[in-house]
Amino acid sequence: MFISLQELETQNVRFKADIPAGEIEFDSKLKQATALHTEGVASLLSHSVGDVRVQGDLDVHIDAVCDRCLEAVKFPIRRHFDLVYLPASEAVEGGEEEIEEAGVDVGFYEGNGLELNDVLREVVLLDLPMQVVCDEACKGICPVCGQNRNQRDCDCRTKAEDDRWNKLKSLRAEMAREGIRK
Numbered sequence: 001m002f003i004s005l006q007e008l009e010t011q012n013v014r015f016k017a018d019i020p021a022g023e024i025e026f027d028s029k030l031k032q033a034t035a036l037h038t039e040g041v042a043s044l045l046s047h048s049v050g051d052v053r054v055q056g057d058l059d060v061h062i063d064a065v066c067d068r069c070l071e072a073v074k075f076p077i078r079r080h081f082d083l084v085y086l087p088a089s090e091a092v093e094g095g096e097e098e099i100e101e102a103g104v105d106v107g108f109y110e111g112n113g114l115e116l117n118d119v120l121r122e123v124v125l126l127d128l129p130m131q132v133v134c135d136e137a138c139k140g141i142c143p144v145c146g147q148n149r150n151q152r153d154c155d156c157r158t159k160a161e162d163d164r165w166n167k168l169k170s171l172r173a174e175m176a177r178e179g180i181r182k
Helices: 007-010 090-093 095-102 115-127 163-181
Strands: 002-003 013-018 037-043 052-065 070-086 106-109 114-117
Touching: 002 007, 002 013, 007 037, 007 114, 013 115, 037 070, 037 115, 052 115, 070 115, 090 106, 114 115
Parallel strands: 070 106
Antiparallel strands: 002 114, 013 037, 037 052, 052 070
């Protein structure tokens, strides 16, 4: 759905949509698992021309991969959002500095409006955790044998080494080889 500035100049734009699974593109690790349901309103801010405020709620499930054990994870996301978008020309003119001082999170758009799918994609990405894990207690994968430690413990032992001494160890070995040759 495209939210046009021309339409916003005459009235607020209410939206209610169910975006089918897979329609919004994320990155290779994230997939939209269910239809994304959203309801909200877009309006022009009264104090300036071209500043758009988008408010609403969304509900979706995202399929991801656990960063520790590489198993599939499903994240439910239910979120209220309240975003302000400015024309990209204001970012160049220094408007961003004034907004940062006011403490408002802002996005920028080009052209004569906003694509709702892009707004919703941003809301979902901002709601995901920095590290996607299936469970806080996830043990991850064994670095030696590759076994998922959540399914079965392995007997592999990893020796903790201090990498700071590796150069000296290799220098000692090199000097020993030269001493043998002489």
